[in-house]
Amino acid sequence: MLWHCRDREIDLGHRTLVMGVVNITPDSFSDGGRYAAPAPALAHARQLLDEGADLVDLGGESTRPGSHPVPADEQWRRIGPVVETLAREGRALISVDTSSASVAERALLAGAHVVNDVTALGDPAMAAVIAAAGAGLVLMHMRGRPADMQRDARYDDAPAEVATFLGDRLAAAASAGIARDRVALDPGIGFGKTVRHNLELLARLETLVALDRPVLVGASRKSFIGQILDLPVDQRLEGSLASAAVAVFLGARIVRAHDVAATVRAVRVAVALREARRPTRA
Ligand code: HH2
Numbered sequence: 187m188l189w190h191c192r193d194r195e196i197d198l199g200h201r202t203l204v205m206g207v208v209n210i211t212p213d214s215f216s217d218g219g220r221y222a223a224p225a226p227a228l229a230h231a232r233q234l235l236d237e238g239a240d241l242v243d244l245g246g247e248s249t250r251p252g253s254h255p256v257p258a259d260e261q262w263r264r265i266g267p268v269v270e271t272l273a274r275e276g277r278a279l280i281s282v283d284t285s286s287a288s289v290a291e292r293a294l295l296a297g298a299h300v301v302n303d304v305t306a307l308g309d310p311a312m313a314a315v316i317a318a319a320g321a322g323l324v325l326m327h328m329r330g331r332p333a334d335m336q337r338d339a340r341y342d343d344a345p346a347e348v349a350t351f352l353g354d355r356l357a358a359a360a361s362a363g364i365a366r367d368r369v370a371l372d373p374g375i376g377f378g379k380t381v382r383h384n385l386e387l388l389a390r391l392e393t394l395v396a397l398d399r400p401v402l403v404g405a406s407r408k409s410f411i412g413q414i415l416d417l418p419v420d421q422r423l424e425g426s427l428a429s430a431a432v433a434v435f436l437g438a439r440i441v442r443a444h445d446v447a448a449t450v451r452a453v454r455v456a457v458a459l460r461e462a463r464r465p466t467r468a
Pocket residue numbers: 207209211213214215216245247248249250283302303304324326372374375402403404405442
């Protein structure tokens with residue numbers, strides 16, 4: 187399984203990437219304000235790369251439940267200096283967490299490789315920007331929008347409905363000129379879902395793996411873990427690692443995480459277990 191992101195060809199056949207989260211925001215749900223200025227954000231990105239992150243996900247807009255969109259110019263003011271510096275250094279695979287085509291365009295011009303779009307091409311101008319740059323794309327499922335997404339969290343069969351949605355968005359991306367081999371798919375853990383829906387999506391990840399594109403899972407520190415363990419956001423490491431390990435074992439090829447060093451170790455063991463399920467070659 188190959189994932190093409192501009193000039194990079196990433197073979198995910200026997201690997202799972204760890205995507206380190208860099209929230210350059212005042213209000214993200216788990217680390218809002220810690221890396222809001224360029225210098226701490228850059229230092230944090232470098233630290234995550236040193237800890238073994240395969241790519242960093244730079245975001246200038248929180249999408250926590252109840253949050254509101256941040257104007258494109260403000261998003262770029264937050265993430266631009268970090269994207270530009272990391273791209274100049276040439277070491278990191280750079281993802282930008284934005285659903286704004288104008289932010290994505292500026293980031294790709296500066297040298298980013300992947301657009302992580304939690305609205306799955308909700309901005310009508312986004313597909314053309316990604317197609318023109320040959321960028322990688324993450325299509326994520328969300329029900330509603332962050333401001334109201336927990337109000338309508340109803341599904342008959344969440345994994346099946348999410349798979350249908352992502353299959354449709356994959357087809358829409360292809361008709362807009364974004365080759366399949368550039369796209370990764372994400373069930374959107376915590377985006378318009380109850381605890382039960384999130385658990386079903388993780389436990390039945392094969393429903394998404396069957397779409398034959400890399401599956402990305404972002405369960406790190408999310409509230410379903412807090413609800414199971416009755417723990418606040420700063421005490422969800424073990425729950426995040428357990429969720430990541432199960433997702434990887436069931437086929438996830440990219441894990442989005444805040445705690446990179448620990449996640450890299452958990453993912454390596456889970457990948458070894460996943461590989462052990464394959465029939466051995468004669
Ligand atoms: N989760 C968050 C943000 N972006 N992107 C993808 N593809 N998948 C996810 O699960 C995902 C995401 C929320 O986490 P975080 O960035 O830490 O919080 P906030 O949105 O409050 O900045």
